[in-house]
Structure formats: structure tokens, C-alpha cells
Amino acid sequence: MKTPALTFLYVPADRPERVEKALASEADVVLVDLEDAVAPAHKDAARANLVRLLADAAGDRAVQVRINHPSTPWHAADVAALAGLPLPVGARVPKVESPAEILALAAALPGRDLHPLIESALGVERALDIATASPQVASIGLGEADLRSDLGIDDEAGLTWARSRVIVAARAARLAAPAMSAYPNVRDLEGLATSCRAGRALGFRGRTAIHPAQLATIRAAFLPSAEEVVRASEVLARVADATAAGVGAIALTDGTFLDVAMVERARAVLALAGA
Incomplete structure (x- = not known):
């Protein structure tokens, strides 16, 4: 068996020096972000950085690009930029609520892996439909910050059903086990470890990170004893x-x-x- 990826590091595309560091980091997958981590005024610069930095580096690295949602004015340009990158660069797709969104993106990015993120109650209810919308869907995952807001919950206990729903949907679709959503407190490594262990018990495999300091804790939590x-x-x-x-x-x-x-x-x- 191929060793599965356990660590996924987000990095904003408008900070090229951070992208370069992320590409050189120990993260199994680098998630270059055009969406939430990039302010509206910086979207165009971020996209230009993306094209410049990933045109060559992507062949040596597992990379996904989180694009902006179709409802935003940046989506079309994001998709066009991604279409020009090497095919191994995957598309991380935010706020997916229907299979139609995946089908439209699959048509625009033929042959490229798609990684839908489910971030609302409606998306959770349609998790299996999203996971099986196209053969290009390579994984699914949760975006828990938006999901917490949509559900009106403050603690992790309220996410248990949604987490299990997405884990089961991934398995039913014959996809790899999902990685957990990012832990927002980069200084609380003990809390991160505890949360990772709980996620592992549910069936998650690996986790996204928003800071390189989280990578070792995530890896240790998901590796077998x-x-x-x-x-x-x-x-x-x-x-x-x-x-x-x-x-x-x-x-x-x-x-x-x-x-x-x-x-x-x-x-x-x-x-x-x-x-």
C-alpha cells in the first residue's frame, strides 16, 4: 500500500514567500489558498503568484489549490488559472452544496482531481451525492468554521454527527478517509492532539493545518502506535x-x-x- 497523506498545510497565495516555505516543508500536501485566507484586494496578485510558483514546483510536490466559490467574482479567473497548471495540481472546492457544482467544475477542468469541501447543513445532507458526482472527485472533507456558523454550534460535540456523515459518505463512495478540518488555535498543541485523537476514533485520517508548527502533532496523532x-x-x-x-x-x-x-x-x- 502507498503511505497515505496525513498532513495538509494551508498557505495563502498572496504570500509567495510562505508558499515557497510550505512547498519545502514536511507537509504531505500543500494547500495553496485563493479563498478565505486572501483578502479581496489581493485576489488578483494571489492568482498571479499561484501560476508563477506552481508551474514548475507542482511536479515535485502534492499540491491542491483552493479556489473561490462560483458565486464570487473571482471564480472564473481562478478556474482558468488552475486549468493552465500541471494536471497533478488538484482543485480544492469550497462550500459545495450540490453535485451540479462538481459536474460544472469537472467539465471546466477535465482529468483534474477535485476535492470538495462541505461547509453547510445542506452540503452534509448531500454528502454522498457530492462524493459520487464525478469520477474526478478524489476526496471530500468538511469546512468546519462555516459549518459551525450554519449550525449555530460552539463546541466539537455538536460536529460529531456531521463528521461521521462525511466519513461514511467517503467510504460509501470508495474514497480515502477524509482529513479533519483545521484546528484554529495554532498555539494549543495539546488541544490539537486531543481533537485529532477524537477524530481518528471516528475514522478521519490526517488533518489540515494552518501553521507548520501543527504538522508534527497531527502526524503523531494519526500514526499507529x-x-x-x-x-x-x-x-x-x-x-x-x-x-x-x-x-x-x-x-x-x-x-x-x-x-x-x-x-x-x-x-x-x-x-x-x-x-
């Missing part, structure tokens, strides 16, 4: 031994009998660990 790696290795070793011996029923040393789901989970754990 040493005990999980040992157990996963034992699972696969037992399967190999049983297959060689022609044995049908397989049990671990603690007496747990193995099934197909446990074997697949063990492979996923070792893939995350890079083992």
Missing part, C-alpha cells in the same frame, strides 16, 4: 503461516480469531506506519 504496529505485523505473519500450512482457522496469541476485515485493517496500519 508501536503496539498497533506489532499487532498488525502479528496478524499478517499468522495469515502467512496459516496459508503455508493450509490451515483455515487462524488465531492470534491472545486467542482472537482473525477475519478478512482484521487482515485488511492490519495492512492499513502497516501502510500508515510505512512498514
Whole structure:
């Protein structure tokens, strides 16, 4: 298995020096932002920076560009700029509420991976329809700041159902597990770690970051523990031994009998660990 991406670093496109640092960072994926992190007066400059900085660098880096929503005056120019970039540069699509938005973007950006963000109650209700709108949809995720506002909630507990809904939709659409939305307090690394562990328990894999200082905490929270790696290795070793011996029923040393789901989970754990 290919090692999955765990860290996704947002960087505003109107700060070219930060984009360059992000591209050189340890983030698995760099998210160059034309949307919320860029003031309206800077949109054109940000787009120009995008074209200049990613025309060459994108081939060496996993990169996505968050474009502005179709309801804004910057959307068409964003899409045109992205269309001129190398095909591996993905489109991160904000505030998606319907499959029609994805179909229109897929037509404008043929062959390019699309990464819809669900940021409203209506989007959550249509999560599976959005996830399956086009073969170009490569992932889905939540934009939790806007979703909190739409739902009128202040704490993470209120997001649990929406988070699970998107995780289930991604799985049903045969997409990778979603990455969590960014944790807004860049100094609260303990709170970030706690939130990541809760998200991991729900089924998220990885998280977006708004500052490089968050990357190590995110990675540590989503990587399997040493005990999980040992157990996963034992699972696969037992399967190999049983297959060689022609044995049908397989049990671990603690007496747990193995099934197909446990074997697949063990492979996923070792893939995350890079083992």
C-alpha cells in the first residue's frame, strides 16, 4: 500500500514567500489558498503568484489549490488559472452544496482531481451525492468554521454527527478517509492532539493545518502506535503461516480469531506506519 497523506498545510497565495516555505516543508500536501485566507484586494496578485510558483514546483510536490466559490467574482479567473497548471495540481472546492457544482467544475477542468469541501447543513445532507458526482472527485472533507456558523454550534460535540456523515459518505463512495478540518488555535498543541485523537476514533485520517508548527502533532496523532504496529505485523505473519500450512482457522496469541476485515485493517496500519 502507498503511505497515505496525513498532513495538509494551508498557505495563502498572496504570500509567495510562505508558499515557497510550505512547498519545502514536511507537509504531505500543500494547500495553496485563493479563498478565505486572501483578502479581496489581493485576489488578483494571489492568482498571479499561484501560476508563477506552481508551474514548475507542482511536479515535485502534492499540491491542491483552493479556489473561490462560483458565486464570487473571482471564480472564473481562478478556474482558468488552475486549468493552465500541471494536471497533478488538484482543485480544492469550497462550500459545495450540490453535485451540479462538481459536474460544472469537472467539465471546466477535465482529468483534474477535485476535492470538495462541505461547509453547510445542506452540503452534509448531500454528502454522498457530492462524493459520487464525478469520477474526478478524489476526496471530500468538511469546512468546519462555516459549518459551525450554519449550525449555530460552539463546541466539537455538536460536529460529531456531521463528521461521521462525511466519513461514511467517503467510504460509501470508495474514497480515502477524509482529513479533519483545521484546528484554529495554532498555539494549543495539546488541544490539537486531543481533537485529532477524537477524530481518528471516528475514522478521519490526517488533518489540515494552518501553521507548520501543527504538522508534527497531527502526524503523531494519526500514526499507529508501536503496539498497533506489532499487532498488525502479528496478524499478517499468522495469515502467512496459516496459508503455508493450509490451515483455515487462524488465531492470534491472545486467542482472537482473525477475519478478512482484521487482515485488511492490519495492512492499513502497516501502510500508515510505512512498514
